[in-house]
Amino acid sequence: KKMASKIRVVLRPVKSIVVRFCPFESNVESTRKFLGCINHKKIQATNRNCEVTADVRHDGSEPLVDVMFADGERLIMKGANLTTVEMLTALGSRCSAKELKEEQKSKKKSL
Amino acid sequence: APAAKMAALNGGAPWRRGWLPALQFVRRGSKAVTRHWKAMHFQRQKLMAVTEYLAPRPAISPRCLAPRRERAEEDNGYARLLRRQVEEVFRDNRMIAVCQYNSMPGEDMVLMRHYLRKHNIEVKFVLNEIVRPMLSQSKYKNLLPLFVARNILLVSPETKVKEMLRVLKGVPQVNLLGACIDNTILSRQGVENFAKLPSLEATQGQTVGALALLPSQTSSLLQRGSAHLTALLDQHIRQLQAGEMGSPAEPTPAQSSGTH
Numbered sequence: 001k002k003m004a005s006k007i008r009v010v011l012r013p014v015k016s017i018v019v020r021f022c023p024f025e026s027n028v029e030s031t032r033k034f035l036g037c038i039n040h041k042k043i044q045a046t047n048r049n050c051e052v053t054a055d056v057r058h059d060g061s062e063p064l065v066d067v068m069f070a071d072g073e074r075l076i077m078k079g080a081n082l083t084t085v086e087m088l089t090a091l092g093s094r095c096s097a098k099e100l101k102e103e104q105k106s107k108k109k110s111l
Numbered sequence: 112a113p114a115a116k117m118a119a120l121n122g123g124a125p126w127r128r129g130w131l132p133a134l135q136f137v138r139r140g141s142k143a144v145t146r147h148w149k150a151m152h153f154q155r156q157k158l159m160a161v162t163e164y165l166a167p168r169p170a171i172s173p174r175c176l177a178p179r180r181e182r183a184e185e186d187n188g189y190a191r192l193l194r195r196q197v198e199e200v201f202r203d204n205r206m207i208a209v210c211q212y213n214s215m216p217g218e219d220m221v222l223m224r225h226y227l228r229k230h231n232i233e234v235k236f237v238l239n240e241i242v243r244p245m246l247s248q249s250k251y252k253n254l255l256p257l258f259v260a261r262n263i264l265l266v267s268p269e270t271k272v273k274e275m276l277r278v279l280k281g282v283p284q285v286n287l288l289g290a291c292i293d294n295t296i297l298s299r300q301g302v303e304n305f306a307k308l309p310s311l312e313a314t315q316g317q318t319v320g321a322l323a324l325l326p327s328q329t330s331s332l333l334q335r336g337s338a339h340l341t342a343l344l345d346q347h348i349r350q351l352q353a354g355e356m357g358s359p360a361e362p363t364p365a366q367s368s369g370t371h
Contacts, residue, residue, distance in 0.1 A: 024298065026256050028259065035286075057300075058300055
């Protein structure tokens with residue numbers, strides 16, 4: 001059983017994160033917790049330039065997490081049926097994969 | 112040799128294969144009460160093993176019976192105190208705003224509290240387990256789905272929504288979810304619209320003006336006929352006077368004497 005606050009995500013390859021939800025719906029709990037975890041000190045410290053915006057609406061739309069990466073890639077997570085841990089691990093795995101790619105690229109360039 | 116091994120085993124050391132006893136323990140000369148862990152005599156070991164405590168088994172295994180519900184009847188004084196505080200908050204204040212709280216650095220928190228205090232808005236941290244049962248019993252049932260994850264309440268006896276929105280805009284980590292102003296539940300859009308409304312006196316003046324418009328229209332409608340007639344008569348008189356001014360002044364005294 002993983003605690004959502006223990007998962008460490010390196011946000012360096014991320015440019016911006018937009019979290020959209022409608023608080024009067026009942027399926028927003030995991031998305032709200034995700035937003036809370038992302039705003040933790042340690043995760044924010046990995047990338048100060050990453051802007052985290054919360055979009056609060058009242059139109060009954062489902063909760064959405066929109067992540068823009070620095071290389072133009074976009075990750076959209078629909079949080080209606082996802083748990084916080086799943087979303088965090090998905091984001092974390094993609095971020096670490098990108099980090100590895102960048103390291104390899106920089107190594108090749110330096111070589 | 113095996114007896115010595117067994118004796119040493121039960122003394123707590125892990126079983127080490129291929130361990131040859133270089134010494135014979137009994138002849139070593141340690142007394143009965145030692146500071147180190149001394150292995151028991153083999154007969155004593157056997158006695159202890161035989162006389163171990165066995166718990167009595169219940170007639171029906173607990174897995175077969177239905178699970179007993181552990182009722183959370185704690186209701187300790189602290190929870191009661193918090194509940195009383197929350198009830199007070201809901202009763203005393205006209206404006207209650209619910210915001211999502213993502214962890215903020217301490218100085219920003221203090222600054223935000225300071226700015227809100229200037230407008231007589233208090234910041235209260237609430238626990239969901241206490242607030243939820245309270246809300247479900249009171250009339251604020253629609254605020255229930257808001258209280259998930261970490262929240263704070265901004266309460267105030269006045270409704271200074273514009274200033275509150277301005278302060279919250281400067282703080283990115285606190286997101287306004289909804290508010291209950293004067294017993295009206297508003298979403299974020301509603302709160303923004305409420306902030307754009309003109310003040311109470313202006314709206315009252317507007318309403319009075321709108322209400323007074325209709326009777327004034329009615330009165331003007333009713334008077335239109337007689338007003339038209341008076342206007343026509345005035346014009347006629349002016350025409351006659353203009354015609355008379357051209358001719359000499361004699362007919363006018365005659366007319367005036369005639370009319371008398």
